[in-house]
Amino acid sequence: MTDEPLLRVRSISKFYGNRIGCNDISFDLWPGEVLAVVGESGSGKTTLLNCLSTRLLPTSGTVSYRMRDGAFHDLYRMSEAERRFLMRTDWGFVHQNPSDGLRMTVSAGANVGERLMAVGQRHYGDIRATATDWLGRVEISSDRIDDQPRAFSGGMRQRLQIARNLVTGPRLVFMDEPTGGLDVSVQARLLDLLRGLVHELGLSAIVVTHDLAVARLLSHRMIVMKDGHVVESGLTDRVLDDPQAPYTQLLVSSILQV
Amino acid sequence: MYVAVKGGEAAIQNAHRLLADRRRGDRNLPAITLEQIASQLSLAVDRVMSEGSLYDTGLAALAVKQARGDMIEAIFLLRAYRTTLPRFGYTRPVDTAAMLVERRVSATYKDLPGGQLLGPTFDYTHRLLDPELAEDAEPAAPEARSEAEEAMPRVSDILANEGLIEEDGSLPEDREPGDITREPPEFPMERDQRLQALSRGDEGFLLALGYSTQRGYGRNHPFAGEIRIGEVDVEIDVPELDFPLTLGRIRVTECQMVNQFKGSQKVPPQFTRGYGLVFGQSERKAMAMSLCDRALRANELDEDITAPAQDEEFVISHCDNVQATGFVEHLKLPHYVDFQAELGLVRQMRREYEERREGAAADTERREAAE
Amino acid sequence: MNAHTDNIAQYNFAYLDEQTKRMIRRAILKAIAIPGYQVPFASREMPMPYGWGTGGVQVTASVIGTDDVLKVIDQGADDTTNAVSIRAFFQKVANVEVTTHTADATIIQTRHRIPEEPLNAGQVLVYQVPIPEPLRFLEPRETETRKMHALEEYGLMHVKLYEDIAQHGHIATTFAYPVKVEGRYVMDPSPTPKFDNPKMHMSKALQLFGAGREKRIYAVPPYTRVESLDFEDHPFEVQTFDEPCALCGGTDVYLDEVVLDDRGGRMFVCSDTDNCEARRAEGHRGHLSGEEAAT
Numbered sequence: 001m002t003d004e005p006l007l008r009v010r011s012i013s014k015f016y017g018n019r020i021g022c023n024d025i026s027f028d029l030w031p032g033e034v035l036a037v038v039g040e041s042g043s044g045k046t047t048l049l050n051c052l053s054t055r056l057l058p059t060s061g062t063v064s065y066r067m068r069d070g071a072f073h074d075l076y077r078m079s080e081a082e083r084r085f086l087m088r089t090d091w092g093f094v095h096q097n098p099s100d101g102l103r104m105t106v107s108a109g110a111n112v113g114e115r116l117m118a119v120g121q122r123h124y125g126d127i128r129a130t131a132t133d134w135l136g137r138v139e140i141s142s143d144r145i146d147d148q149p150r151a152f153s154g155g156m157r158q159r160l161q162i163a164r165n166l167v168t169g170p171r172l173v174f175m176d177e178p179t180g181g182l183d184v185s186v187q188a189r190l191l192d193l194l195r196g197l198v199h200e201l202g203l204s205a206i207v208v209t210h211d212l213a214v215a216r217l218l219s220h221r222m223i224v225m226k227d228g229h230v231v232e233s234g235l236t237d238r239v240l241d242d243p244q245a246p247y248t249q250l251l252v253s254s255i256l257q258v
Numbered sequence: 259m260y261v262a263v264k265g266g267e268a269a270i271q272n273a274h275r276l277l278a279d280r281r282r283g284d285r286n287l288p289a290i291t292l293e294q295i296a297s298q299l300s301l302a303v304d305r306v307m308s309e310g311s312l313y314d315t316g317l318a319a320l321a322v323k324q325a326r327g328d329m330i331e332a333i334f335l336l337r338a339y340r341t342t343l344p345r346f347g348y349t350r351p352v353d354t355a356a357m358l359v360e361r362r363v364s365a366t367y368k369d370l371p372g373g374q375l376l377g378p379t380f381d382y383t384h385r386l387l388d389p390e391l392a393e394d395a396e397p398a399a400p401e402a403r404s405e406a407e408e409a410m411p412r413v414s415d416i417l418a419n420e421g422l423i424e425e426d427g428s429l430p431e432d433r434e435p436g437d438i439t440r441e442p443p444e445f446p447m448e449r450d451q452r453l454q455a456l457s458r459g460d461e462g463f464l465l466a467l468g469y470s471t472q473r474g475y476g477r478n479h480p481f482a483g484e485i486r487i488g489e490v491d492v493e494i495d496v497p498e499l500d501f502p503l504t505l506g507r508i509r510v511t512e513c514q515m516v517n518q519f520k521g522s523q524k525v526p527p528q529f530t531r532g533y534g535l536v537f538g539q540s541e542r543k544a545m546a547m548s549l550c551d552r553a554l555r556a557n558e559l560d561e562d563i564t565a566p567a568q569d570e571e572f573v574i575s576h577c578d579n580v581q582a583t584g585f586v587e588h589l590k591l592p593h594y595v596d597f598q599a600e601l602g603l604v605r606q607m608r609r610e611y612e613e614r615r616e617g618a619a620a621d622t623e624r625r626e627a628a629e
Numbered sequence: 630m631n632a633h634t635d636n637i638a639q640y641n642f643a644y645l646d647e648q649t650k651r652m653i654r655r656a657i658l659k660a661i662a663i664p665g666y667q668v669p670f671a672s673r674e675m676p677m678p679y680g681w682g683t684g685g686v687q688v689t690a691s692v693i694g695t696d697d698v699l700k701v702i703d704q705g706a707d708d709t710t711n712a713v714s715i716r717a718f719f720q721k722v723a724n725v726e727v728t729t730h731t732a733d734a735t736i737i738q739t740r741h742r743i744p745e746e747p748l749n750a751g752q753v754l755v756y757q758v759p760i761p762e763p764l765r766f767l768e769p770r771e772t773e774t775r776k777m778h779a780l781e782e783y784g785l786m787h788v789k790l791y792e793d794i795a796q797h798g799h800i801a802t803t804f805a806y807p808v809k810v811e812g813r814y815v816m817d818p819s820p821t822p823k824f825d826n827p828k829m830h831m832s833k834a835l836q837l838f839g840a841g842r843e844k845r846i847y848a849v850p851p852y853t854r855v856e857s858l859d860f861e862d863h864p865f866e867v868q869t870f871d872e873p874c875a876l877c878g879g880t881d882v883y884l885d886e887v888v889l890d891d892r893g894g895r896m897f898v899c900s901d902t903d904n905c906e907a908r909r910a911e912g913h914r915g916h917l918s919g920e921e922a923a924t
Contacts, residue, residue: 017560081780088784103788110791117791118784124794124860146795266713334678341674342640344648442669442844445772571770581842584679588759591681591711595704595741595900598886599803599822602868607797 004066006031006172006204007052012061014047020228021047025061027223027233031171034198034205036219036236038212038251044228045208046176052206053093053174054083065172088118092165092173096180098157101164102149108135108160109145115168134163138193155186159193166197173198175207179214191217212255216240224248281326295319304509304538305329309579310336311439311458312343313508313537330460334580341439348435350493350502354512354535355412357488361539364413365482366516372410377487378539413484414514414531423516423529445571446557452574456550457536459577461543467567468549476553476565480532483516487539511536513544517552519559530559643690643723649673653691653846657837660848665810666778667761672844682715683841685738685757689719692753692837693736698726700734705742705883705900712740729903741804743825745882745904748834750851756819758840761847763807763817783815786858794863803868809856810849818855824867824883829855874899875917877908 005028014021022044029035037045050056052063054075064072068090075083087093095101102111112131113121121127132142138159140152149157158178165173178194179187195218198205207218215222215236223233224245232245243249282289296303296319306318310333318336325331361377364370376382417423427449429435436451443451456464471477489509493502513534521527532552534544553567554574566572576582641647656670675683693699699719703712707729715738716727728734731744738755748754764774767785777783786807793801806823810816818826819838829836829849836849849855857865873880875896882904884897896917899905909918 080776084780084782106788106792107795109795110788113791114784114788117787118782122787122859122861124791125862127791127860128795266708266710267717270710270713270717334674337674338676342644342646344646439673440671442671444669571772575771580674581679584681584683585759585842586680587678588680591740592704592709593741593820594885595822595883596804596820598884598900599824599868601886603801603803607801610798 004070005029006033006066007206008062008064008072009052010062010064012048012051012058012063014044014051014056014058020044022051022225022228025223025230029172029204029206031204032202033221034203034207034219036215036222037206037208037225038210038215038222039225040210040251042227043225045210045225047228048225049174049176049206049208053091054087055093068171088115089168090170090172092170094158094161094165094173094175094178096177098149098154098161101161102157104149107146107148108140108152111149111160111164112167115164119168130167134167135160137197138163139189153186154182155190158182158190162194162197166201166203169201171204173203173205175205177209177211178207179209179211187214194218212240212252224251281324290323292316292319292323295322301539302327302329302332304540305461305543306332306336308537308540308543309333309458309460310340311537312336312340330579330583334583337580345440347494348437349505350495352490352492352508352510352535354486354490354510355410355415357410357486357490357510357512358507359410359486359488361487362410362484363482364484366413366484367416370413370416372408375410379541410486412486412514413516417483417516417529421528424519424525424531443574445574447570447574449551449555449558452554452570453533453535453547453551455574455577456534456547459547459550460579460582461540461546463577463579463582464546464550465542467553467573468546470565471549471553471567476556476563476568478532478549478552478561479518480515480549480552481517482545483514483531485511485513485541485544487511487541509538511538511540511544513541513548515545515548515552530555640722642695643693643719644676645673645687645690650691653687656846657688657691657848660837660846661835661850663814664849664853665808665814665816665847667840667845667847669844670846672841675841677714677718679842680759681711682738682740682757684839684843684846685740685755685841686715686718686839687841688755688837688839688846689736689738690723692755693719693723693725695723695725697735698728698733700728700731700737700903701739702737702742702744702901702903703740704885705744706902708902730907731901731903741820741822742883742900743821743828745879745899745901746907747828748832750833752834754832754834754836756821756836756838758817758819758838758845759842761817761838761840761843761845763805763815778814781813783809786815787860790858790860790863794860800859800863800865806865807858809858811854812856815858816847816849816855822868822883823857823865826855826857826865827867831855870897872897873915874905874908875915877905877913877918878915879905879908879913 007029010026012025013023025048037048039045047056051058057076063075065075066072093101109128109131112134113127116127116130132145135142135145140156140159149160152160179190182190191214198218207214209215219236221234222236222239224231224239224247226247232239232243232248239248240252243252296315299322302322303315303318306321306329307313307315310318310321317339321332321335324335359375361379362372362375364374414423418425436448436454438451438454487509489507492505492508494505495502515532517530517532519528519530530552532548534547534551536543536547550567550573554570556563556568563569653670656668660666660668672684673687675686677683677686699716700707701712701716703709706712719725720727731737731746734752736753736755737744738757740757743754762774764777764785767789768774768777790800793799802823804822805817805820806826808816808818808826808829818829831852831854832849833851835851838847859865870884874882874884876898879899883900885900886895886897888895
């Protein structure tokens with residue numbers, strides 16, 4: 001770890017008309033750190049994620065990102081070209097619904113290979129070899145490489161989406177309810193896999209989830225949101241074992257013990 | 259042996275002669291005159307003027323005749339002529355409040371200044387085929403309106419007095435109105451350009467899209483605030499004069515839909531408008547246009563875009579029937595060079611497929627033999 | 630009314646008014662300055678349907694002068710109906726000299742082919758383009774594709790080629806095969822067979838592309854690099870034919886398949902009719918060129 005954060009978030013607010021999406025959110029994200037954003041639906045966690053990943057422009061606030069050369073850049077002042085380049089090289093975005101993040105009508109291999117081709121790789125054999133390797137790392141059998149995700153189960157699709165995002169070696173990955181639509185047993189396997197990959201690659205990640213178990217398993221630190229505001233933040237184990245805010249206490253006590 | 263297909267030129271000439279003959283029809287009958295078309299098929303002429311975007315009943319009647327009654331072909335003829343005309347300038351916006359109204363109905367008020375005026379409408383006719391019409395019966399002369407005419411303010415102006423409806427869109431002083439026939443379209447479009455595209459868009463296409471909004475695909479709660487048909491002055495500013503010159507009068511149909519709107523961050527709750535204006539008498543088109551106009555304002559009014567009618571690129575790129583018919587019909591042009599390329603590919607892929615299958619069969623045989 | 634009808638036949642040289650021609654020429658100049666970039670232009674309604682060459686006709690009408698010699702081909706042939714119709718149009722509205730000989734033409738308007746005979750400096754090849762956007766079938770939105778061009782985001786193009794290879798073992802695009810122009814813009818060469826793609830590369834002639842319905846003009850100036858997209862280990866290849874032209878015996882030319890009967894009988898003949906006739910005039914013969922064919 002270096003002594004500088006990867007992402008600096010300062011006073012991000014997003015209003016929809018008079019309604020608050022999220023209000024005055026600030027934090028730092030450190031290299032190799034996984035931050036969970038938890039809350040019920042409508043708490044503003046997805047709005048926050050979309051602002052941070054520049055998919056949505058906040059009403060006010062700044063987010064600066066430390067580029068590979070060490071310089072911080074204000075995300076909202078970057079040109080669209082720079083932002084889009086960042087999105088497909090140094091960042092990943094894992095959608096809750098894999099079909100939002102995959103091309104459902106092209107093969108698994110091409111889904112993984114697309115980012116490589118986008119950054120200029122022009123050797124079919126190499127692209128295919130890399131795709132095969134990544135399918136293996138997310139536990140998809142290499143003989144499925146030419147199948148379309150339409151023919152995949154929900155869990156496989158989600159793993160494919162993860163491979164597609166990680167193939168360019170990003171430093172920061174955003175995840176929106178990555179285990180959202182999956183069966184419990186499938187969730188466990190995916191979480192296991194994610195935890196392994198994040199650790200192995202030293203990824204930083206911001207994971208939005210309503211599921212405290214996901215936060216417990218994946219994240220180092222977490223923030224709890226309600227009605228667009230942060231009600232509590234801290235190390236994940238501390239927040240879950242010793243919640244301070246009444247809302248967090250309610251949240252923790254209302255679920256089965258994890 | 260094979261001789262290349264010569265004589266395309268003669269074939270085309272002969273085809274056109276035959277077309278001219280069929281257009282004339284039975285030569286024992288008198289040829290239909292342009293005056294007859296313009297006066298007795300006037301709604302066809304209106305549609306051709308409207309979608310051909312050229313106000314000239316004589317030319318539109320000629321186009322209908324030349325197209326053998328094919329509306330889109332007639333529209334195409336008029337457009338192709340219009341495009342060669344020099345552009346002298348742009349008129350002032352027509353003042354529909356000062357219209358010489360022949361028909362005016364409002365669904366939002368029972369009665370209103372100027373009253374409801376049914377005019378020459380198909381509404382409330384019973385759609386029974388009329389045998390008398392087949393025999394050229396002379397209809398009774400129409401009732402003429404008494405001279406005393408009350409002013410007919412537009413429903414939108416009545417609502418605006420109370421501040422309950424958004425204002426007429428006003429352009430900044432220095433903004434030249436767009437002209438979709440002179441500038442390439444760029445998305446997202448300004449509303450003036452969009453309205454131009456809709457006004458000459460295909461009646462059937464807009465009708466279907468407008469209908470889809472009523473059925474829930476981008477619903478926007480419309481009320482037919484007002485439909486008025488009549489004549490308006492066309493005025494132009496001349497640089498040397500400090501008053502506008504009237505070039506003449508044209509008949510138009512205007513529809514103002516009044517739509518619910520909950521308000522947004524910047525705007526208080528109020529009614530919004532969908533606007534339709536077309537040449538001649540065409541209520542259906544004007545109403546469909548105003549539904550589409552309102553649907554296409556989704557972005558401006560911060561509404562979710564969920565339906566085809568709200569999708570500007572989709573609607574505007576496909577509403578022009580001259581473009582649509584050309585591209586659909588171009589499929590009958592020869593494509594045999596490309597088809598040859600595809601033939602070659604399919605043959606190659608079938609060969610490869612057979613080889614793979616034979617290879618697999620041979621493998622199986624070898625395995626079976628080895629076992 | 631009569632005043633109108635009397636005046637209808639009054640058209641400017643080459644149909645378009647001079648203002649419109651100037652507008653189109655400006656678009657053409659811009660297109661030449663940015664090879665492969667699609668320049669929006671205010672396409673006019675033409676007296677032929679959209680999709681039938683209105684873009685090419687507008688480009689030709691804007692560059693043609695009284696001294697020009699015009700050749701019009703469709704599918705490689707001068708005598709297909711649409712070529713005949715467009716040629717007749719220019720004879721009528723511009724009264725220019727026309728030819729079927731590639732070498733004699735100063736402007737060649739084409740649909741779907743590039744002549745076999747290499748073009749020379751000073752010649753202009755005008756393509757009729759139905760869908761100018763090479764990314765259109767991967768991404769239908771104009772707002773998005775313009776962005777992709779601006780940011781050089783062409784990964785998706787290769788995804789398509791990757792899929793071809795993964796499925797078929799080779800690239801399965803046979804016409805409208807995408808090219809990269811001068812190392813920058815990915816361009817649709819119009820629906821020419823990929824057989825013709827190499828002819829665009831470093832061509833001595835000016836190549837202009839007009840898409841009337843889609844309101845775009847683009848260009849490849851003379852001596853410009855035009856590279857067909859491919860993979861290093863799956864290089865671009867053109868179609869080959871198993872037999873020579875049945876009439877002129879030509880090889881390395883694009884052939885049309887002509888069905889002779891309903892029992893599978895067929896022959897392959899040159900798609901470029903002018904080239905075929907020139908070769909036969911020089912005495913070349915194919916295996917089916919009897920005396921009838923020579924007349």
